[in-house]
Every structure is written in structure tokens, then in C-alpha cells.
Amino acid sequence: LGSTVEVEGAEIEEDPDEDDLLGGLKIDTTAEIEIPDRLVDQVIGQEHARDVIIKAAKQRRHVMMIGSPGTGKSMLAKAMSELLPKEELQDVLVYHNPDDGNKPKVRTVPAGKGDQIVEAHREEARKRNQMRSLLMWIIIAVVLGYALIIVGQILVGIIAAGVVYLVFRYLNRGSDAMIPNLLVNNGDTKTAPFRDATGAHAGALLGDVRHDPFQSGGMETPSHDRVEAGAIHKANKGVLFIDEINTLDIRSQQHLMTAIQEGEFSITGQSERSSGAMVQTEPVPTDFVMIAAGNLDAMENMHPALRSRIKGYGYEVYMEDTIEDTPEMRRKYVRFIAQEVAKDGRLPEFSAEAVEEIILEAKRRSGRKGHLTLKMRNLGGMVRVAGDIARGEDAEMTTRDHVLQAKGRSRSIEQQLADDYIERRKDYELQVSDGYVVGRVNGLAVMGEDSGIMLPVMAEVTPTQSGGQVIATGQLKEMAEESVQNVSAIIKKFSDENISEKDIHIQFIQTGQQGVDGDSASITVATAVISALENVGVDQSLAMTGSLSVRGDVLPVGGVTHKIEAAAKAGCDRVIIPAANEQDVMIEDEYEEMIEVIPVSHISEVLDIALEGETEKDSLVSRLKSITGSTLKDGNVS
Ligand code: ADP
Structure with a gap:
């Protein structure tokens, strides 16, 4: 049934190229796409x-x-x-119950009949009322005439007429009660x-x-x-x-x-x-x-x-939240845009380039390699915003440029918050982006579903009062603690110094934000702590995200695309991501020139890139390599 429906109404190239976002459809605008009649055939995925x-x-x-x-x-x-x-289909009528006014009767009739029945009752009531009023006026006239002409008493006449009127009104009272109430009308x-x-x-x-x-x-x-x-x-x-x-x-x-x-x-x-x-x-x-x-x-x-x-x-x-990205699917997404345009009824049709941009966005939003997002309401929202912008300009067609503008406007609340937050932080110069600082690393997190944010992490090492603790502070305490658990094994193995004589403080700086995922900050925390322990500076024009295994492998995280974009927006030159996430990167062109993306697979690579000074760094890195490579493998982790 519905599942075999193909996009109709436009020419399709066979075996389209992978870069062809329209999946081989040869169209100039969405006007050329035919939309299926049945709603069930309009469903994508x-x-x-x-x-x-x-x-x-x-x-x-x-x-x-x-x-x-x-x-x-x-x-x-x-x-x-x-x-x-x-x-x-049925109509349902409710009738007055003469035996018990509080227990109305219910009758079910075929659809369309209900209206007729009510109409017939009304007609009857109208006729009856007419007859009654006629009768009433005749009696009133007779009573008045009798009182005036025969008895000569006008007051008596008026009183008698009034009584007649009230009696009739009382009699009429019940006549509306005879008309049933059409409760459900499927006519x-x-x-x-x-x-x-x-x-x-x-x-x-x-x-x-x-x-x-x-x-x-x-x-x-x-x-x-x-x-x-x-x-x-x-x-x-x-x-x-x-x-x-x-x-x-x-x-x-x-x-x-x-x-x-x-x-x-x-x-x-x-x-x-x-x-x-x-x-x-x-x-x-x-x-x-x-x-x-x-x-x-x-x-x-x-x-x-x-x-x-x-x-x-x-x-x-x-x-499902996402679906595999195939040429056939892309063609359906083209039809989706046509559907949304038709449904709204006032949006200018989309040009092929505008459609491509939306499909690109569907790819990005899926956050998964080779997939498209199925959160169609949000995508439809973007289609409407873009179309509205085009309509506002009296444009004949919605173009790629309109879609790009729409992306800015149809940002989610989280995204708007994140942008606002970055703006505000710039005012306080929290966003260090030059030079090297000991114990401070630019981490990255995702807010909500689709907004990246840069989140600096600070580590400090102090002589202990009470036997070597790792202390996490800041509003994101839980998140910090989670990361700390992941990295403490590595840090313990790594450190020359007797770590039991030190307290390690880790702070996630100034965030009023919720819903950031903790695990993805592991390499950030590890780098900050190692930097603090060894007193070696960390490159501040660099941001990073990555999870960590106890052996020092850098593991994949969610939301890399949004995180990279956040790093670029904050002014970083380079960003470290897990090698396993390389395929998920779908950043927009404008960011591609702003930032260099460096995939890594081991914590030693992270330190190699992040730390200052050749000699100290080299010894640290080789130490880390040997430790995480062999010692941890032997299962000596406590
Ligand atoms: P839900 O009930 O899951 O929250 P809706 O069915 O209300 O989502 O979706 C809102 C709108 O988004 C729909 O009216 C339709 O225009 C579009 N939409 C959502 N999912 C799909 C889909 N799978 N295929 C096509 N359009 C969709």
C-alpha cells in the first residue's frame, strides 16, 4: 500500500550521485511535485x-x-x-424523557438523518405554535370585545386578556422540549x-x-x-x-x-x-x-x-527519530517540502537550491551518519519561516537565501539561550582565546537537542587536608563528578607525584545551564587535571569534546556538529573531536573556514595537541602512551 508510493510528477534520474541532495529529481521548484491525496501516503518514513x-x-x-x-x-x-x-457513521439525538426529565433518552440514526429529524420536529412545533397563537389572539379579541362592547369595562377586559395570554404561554412552555438535541452530527x-x-x-x-x-x-x-x-x-x-x-x-x-x-x-x-x-x-x-x-x-x-x-x-x-539517507528518501523529503507549502497555502514554492538546503539541514539534525531526521514538525517549521520571509519580500520563490535566514530565525529556545549566553560571556571576557593557561581547558557541551556551548573547565591541585580527594564544584557538579570518575583512573596511573597527598579541584565555569551531558567532557577534565598537576599550559584557542575509556581511548560523543559550531562561534581556531565521530560532522560552510577539526583516538594525542612547550610535553605524552597502553591493560586500575 502506501509504502510503495514514489514521488510523482517530476523526472527522475537513474542512479543519482551521492552528492545530489534531491536524489535525482530534476525540478526547478516544488510546484512540479505531485502530492498524494491520502494523508497516509504523505507520511515520510x-x-x-x-x-x-x-x-x-x-x-x-x-x-x-x-x-x-x-x-x-x-x-x-x-x-x-x-x-x-x-x-x-451515525448521528446521535437526545430526547426529552416525559417520565423522568433528568434521564434524557438517546437515539442513534444513520448519518444525515439527525438533521432531518430535528428539522421535522421544529416544523411541527412551529405549526403548533402558530395554531396556538392564532387561537390565543382570537380568544383575546373576543374577551376584549365582550368586555368593551357588552360590559363596558375596559380594565376587566385587559385583565382577562392578560390571563388568557399567560395561560397560553404556560401551555406553550413544553413545546420546545419536544425538539430533540442533535448531539453528534455527521451529516x-x-x-x-x-x-x-x-x-x-x-x-x-x-x-x-x-x-x-x-x-x-x-x-x-x-x-x-x-x-x-x-x-x-x-x-x-x-x-x-x-x-x-x-x-x-x-x-x-x-x-x-x-x-x-x-x-x-x-x-x-x-x-x-x-x-x-x-x-x-x-x-x-x-x-x-x-x-x-x-x-x-x-x-x-x-x-x-x-x-x-x-x-x-x-x-x-x-x-523513529531518523531514517537512512537514500536517494528515494531524499525525493520524499522534497515532496515533504511541497506538502508543507501546499498545506500552508500562502508560501511561495521552493527553488531546487532552497530544497537542497533544507535536506542538508535534515541531515545535520539527524546527528547520525547517513541519516535524515524524522522530526518533521521542526523541519516543517523551518519551511514555513523561510516561506514567510520570502512572502514578506514579495518574492516569487523561496530561495536558498531565505532558508539560510530562516535557520537563524527558527532557532530553538535552547539555541537562542546558548547564543545569548555566548554574547553575555563575551562581555565578561570569560572566553579566553589566546595563549596558554595552566589548568584551564575549553570543553564543549550540548544544550537541549541542537545547541552547542563552550564550557571552560578549570583544575587546580592543592596539598591535601584529608587524604587526596577529587573535588568537583560549580553548578554542574554531577556532570563533573561523572567525568572525574572516568578520568581518575588515568590520572592516578599517570601522576609521578604522590597523588594521595593532593586534592584535585575541578570546576565547570559559570554555567547557568542545564541538560548538558557529562560524559563528553572526560577528555577536557583529564587534560585540565594533567595540566594542573604538571604545571604545563593548555592552548586556549583550542576546544575539545570526547569521552574516555579507562585505557585512554577517546570514545565518541553526541552532538559534535553543534559543538564544533559553538567552538567556532566562541572564537576558537581548532577543535578536537573523537575520531569515531568524524563521520557525524556536518557543519555549515561558513564554519568550515573558521575552525580546524582534529579527530583523535587516544588521550596522548589530545595532550600532544593541547599542551605547551615541546620537551615537557613530549615526555608527558610518551609517559601517557606507555601507561595507558600497557599498565592499564594489565588490569591494575583501582
Ligand atoms: P506528533 O503528533 O508526532 O507530535 P504531528 O503528527 O502533529 O506530530 O506532526 C506535525 C506536522 O509535522 C504534521 O502535520 C506534518 O505536517 C509534519 N509531519 C510530522 N511527521 C511527519 C511525517 N512522518 N511525514 C510527513 N510529515 C510529517
């Missing part, structure tokens, strides 16, 4: 989830989708509603309903009965007219989508479970002290397919019984 949705639609099974935001969960849920049969629905109940409060999810301030005396709104359908009722025969399912309160999750189990759910007032709480309808059908979504911890916090219901009667799928 997520083959597995898509197959599940198609299968689940046939079998009417519930689905649980776990994955990162913006990867297409609600899009797939909506796509499923298009695949469900439309023939079965105009083109596909099975799709209801997104993410973050819905109880009333919106389960239905509600409005409060009536006039509860008696002929002024009240009949109870059946105050009944409102919830998402579970409106989703009948269609799809009910709930993202962040774990945030739904437990009581609602329980009710949801009942609705799934019974296939029907009575509506009652949700706020306890309102008059609506006295009303309870007959059961209203809730025969929906449920798609629950969330991230991994959503599953842990979800009501276990609800989860097992879905599991027992449906499927669980995991949404």
Missing part, C-alpha cells in the same frame, strides 16, 4: 507505524504510539480516520471522524450537562437540551487521538477504559454541585478506535489497565 495504522484501520484495533514529538503521530491518527469506512462529514482529545478536561472528553440557573418555574432549559457530547462520543465510528496520555487524570483514564470496553457511555454533568450532575442520559455510543500517544515515560505513568487494554486489543508502535 515511519514505514512500520504506517503499516500498523493501515492494518489497524482494517481490523478496527487500538494503537499506542510512542516517540518524539513532531514525528507524525497525530498525522497518522488522522490518516487512519480517512481509512475507516464512512458508511457506518456533512466526508471521512470518519477524527477527534484530538489531547489535554482535554473531563467535560470535553466525556461529555457534560450544562448548569441551569433557573431550575424551575417554567423558565428552565429542558435537561436534554443542556447535554453536550464529549470527544469520546464525537469520535464514534472514527478515531480518538490522545497525545501525552499519561497526563490525563486517573479518573478520566478509568472512564475512558469503560467507554472502550462498553462501546457506550452515559453523559452526566461533570461538576458535582451543578444542576447538570443530576442529569444522566441513556448510554451514548462510543465505538471509536483509540490512538494513544506519548514519549517513553508516558508509558510508565499511564494507567496500567488502560495500557493493557490497548495492548491486548491492538498494537504498540515506536516512532
Whole structure:
């Protein structure tokens, strides 16, 4: 089914070059790309989830989708509603119950009939009212005439007419109560309903009965007219989508479970002290397919019984974050841009170069060699920002330049914070970028998902008070401690001096930031400590990132591209990265000239590059090589 869909409407070169970001598509603009009609065919990647949705639609099974935001969960849920049969749709009517006004009756009719029924009732009520008013005016006229002409008493006439009027009004009171309330109307629905109940409060999810301030005396709104359908009722025969399912309160999750189990759910007032709480309808059908979504911890916090219901009667799928970068995929990404342009409706079409730039960004954002990111909502955001910039300029087409500008504007909050932070730090000259300093190394970290930041580490060695400790300070204490654990084995083996007589202080300088990963600072910490121990300066125009094994091997880390860019922005000339990460580097052209990237695979190489002075350094480096090479291998690490 959907998985075989190819990009249509444009010529495709066979066996395209690897550098061809359009995957062999020969287009000038995205206007040449045809967009599939069905939503399910518009989904990029997520083959597995898509197959599940198609299968689940046939079998009417519930689905649980776990994955990162913006990867297409609600899009797939909506796509499923298009695949469900439309023939079965129903309208739901609520009627006044003459036996018990607080127990309105519920009737289900084929879609489209509901409107007709209500209309017929209205017509009847109108006719009846007309007849009654006619009768009333005749009686009033007779009464007035009689009083005036025969008795000659105008006051009596007016009073009598007033009484007649009130009597008729009282009789008319109930006539509106005869008109049913069309609770669910599928008359105009083109596909099975799709209801997104993410973050819905109880009333919106389960239905509600409005409060009536006039509860008696002929002024009240009949109870059946105050009944409102919830998402579970409106989703009948269609799809009910709930993202962040774990945030739904437990009581609602329980009710949801009942609705799934019974296939029907009575509506009652949700706020306890309102008059609506006295009303309870007959059961209203809730025969929906449920798609629950969330991230991994959503599953842990979800009501276990609800989860097992879905599991027992449906499927669980995991949404992918990245997908392999192939020519076919690239062509689909081109179509994605065309889709987003079409969906927005006001953006100028994208030029081929603009498309290439976005696909390049998809590569970068994947953070993985040979992959493209599937966080499509963010990518779509960039498409819209670029298109808006182009539209603002009245441009005919969105060009590469617009996309480049958009990259600046559609920065995530973390990125904006990081940039702002770098700016501010420049003011305080924390950003040393010249010469050599003992015990100070420029580390690199990632904030959030996509922002690099330079994070200097300082180490100092002092005579001990209490028997040789490693003391980490600064706000990133935990992170420092983690790194320290990784490097302390090496430092202990390395040091000539009796380390048990020294305290080593390690400080991560002035960060107000959270969410930086600790492990990737290991080589930074090791270098700072060795520099401090041996009193040898470290090159300040150099930044570094890398994890460390106890044997001194430099291990790969995450986010290298963002880290390199951060180093370049901060003014560094060179940056050390793990050799294993070399393939993940996808920095933008502008940075390529600004900074030299040096891949390394052993801590001795790091010191060789970072430390000052030939002779001291050489002896240190060779010492490190021998120590980490042999001693550690013998398993002497404490
Ligand atoms: P989620 O529910 O996973 O947070 P959405 O389905 O709401 O994400 O995605 C938001 C928008 O991003 C969609 O409307 C669509 O335009 C785009 N999008 C997300 N994932 C995909 C995908 N896999 N293929 C195509 N477009 C996507």
C-alpha cells in the first residue's frame, strides 16, 4: 500500500550521485511535485507505524504510539480516520424523557438523518405554535370585545386578556422540549471522524450537562437540551487521538477504559454541585478506535489497565527519530517540502537550491551518519519561516537565501539561550582565546537537542587536608563528578607525584545551564587535571569534546556538529573531536573556514595537541602512551 508510493510528477534520474541532495529529481521548484491525496501516503518514513495504522484501520484495533514529538503521530491518527469506512457513521439525538426529565433518552440514526429529524420536529412545533397563537389572539379579541362592547369595562377586559395570554404561554412552555438535541452530527462529514482529545478536561472528553440557573418555574432549559457530547462520543465510528496520555487524570483514564470496553457511555454533568450532575442520559455510543500517544515515560505513568487494554486489543508502535539517507528518501523529503507549502497555502514554492538546503539541514539534525531526521514538525517549521520571509519580500520563490535566514530565525529556545549566553560571556571576557593557561581547558557541551556551548573547565591541585580527594564544584557538579570518575583512573596511573597527598579541584565555569551531558567532557577534565598537576599550559584557542575509556581511548560523543559550531562561534581556531565521530560532522560552510577539526583516538594525542612547550610535553605524552597502553591493560586500575 502506501509504502510503495514514489514521488510523482517530476523526472527522475537513474542512479543519482551521492552528492545530489534531491536524489535525482530534476525540478526547478516544488510546484512540479505531485502530492498524494491520502494523508497516509504523505507520511515520510515511519514505514512500520504506517503499516500498523493501515492494518489497524482494517481490523478496527487500538494503537499506542510512542516517540518524539513532531514525528507524525497525530498525522497518522488522522490518516487512519480517512481509512475507516464512512458508511457506518451515525448521528446521535437526545430526547426529552416525559417520565423522568433528568434521564434524557438517546437515539442513534444513520448519518444525515439527525438533521432531518430535528428539522421535522421544529416544523411541527412551529405549526403548533402558530395554531396556538392564532387561537390565543382570537380568544383575546373576543374577551376584549365582550368586555368593551357588552360590559363596558375596559380594565376587566385587559385583565382577562392578560390571563388568557399567560395561560397560553404556560401551555406553550413544553413545546420546545419536544425538539430533540442533535448531539453528534455527521451529516456533512466526508471521512470518519477524527477527534484530538489531547489535554482535554473531563467535560470535553466525556461529555457534560450544562448548569441551569433557573431550575424551575417554567423558565428552565429542558435537561436534554443542556447535554453536550464529549470527544469520546464525537469520535464514534472514527478515531480518538490522545497525545501525552499519561497526563490525563486517573479518573478520566478509568472512564475512558469503560467507554472502550462498553462501546457506550452515559453523559452526566461533570461538576458535582451543578444542576447538570443530576442529569444522566441513556448510554451514548462510543465505538471509536483509540490512538494513544506519548514519549517513553508516558508509558510508565499511564494507567496500567488502560495500557493493557490497548495492548491486548491492538498494537504498540515506536516512532523513529531518523531514517537512512537514500536517494528515494531524499525525493520524499522534497515532496515533504511541497506538502508543507501546499498545506500552508500562502508560501511561495521552493527553488531546487532552497530544497537542497533544507535536506542538508535534515541531515545535520539527524546527528547520525547517513541519516535524515524524522522530526518533521521542526523541519516543517523551518519551511514555513523561510516561506514567510520570502512572502514578506514579495518574492516569487523561496530561495536558498531565505532558508539560510530562516535557520537563524527558527532557532530553538535552547539555541537562542546558548547564543545569548555566548554574547553575555563575551562581555565578561570569560572566553579566553589566546595563549596558554595552566589548568584551564575549553570543553564543549550540548544544550537541549541542537545547541552547542563552550564550557571552560578549570583544575587546580592543592596539598591535601584529608587524604587526596577529587573535588568537583560549580553548578554542574554531577556532570563533573561523572567525568572525574572516568578520568581518575588515568590520572592516578599517570601522576609521578604522590597523588594521595593532593586534592584535585575541578570546576565547570559559570554555567547557568542545564541538560548538558557529562560524559563528553572526560577528555577536557583529564587534560585540565594533567595540566594542573604538571604545571604545563593548555592552548586556549583550542576546544575539545570526547569521552574516555579507562585505557585512554577517546570514545565518541553526541552532538559534535553543534559543538564544533559553538567552538567556532566562541572564537576558537581548532577543535578536537573523537575520531569515531568524524563521520557525524556536518557543519555549515561558513564554519568550515573558521575552525580546524582534529579527530583523535587516544588521550596522548589530545595532550600532544593541547599542551605547551615541546620537551615537557613530549615526555608527558610518551609517559601517557606507555601507561595507558600497557599498565592499564594489565588490569591494575583501582
Ligand atoms: P506528533 O503528533 O508526532 O507530535 P504531528 O503528527 O502533529 O506530530 O506532526 C506535525 C506536522 O509535522 C504534521 O502535520 C506534518 O505536517 C509534519 N509531519 C510530522 N511527521 C511527519 C511525517 N512522518 N511525514 C510527513 N510529515 C510529517
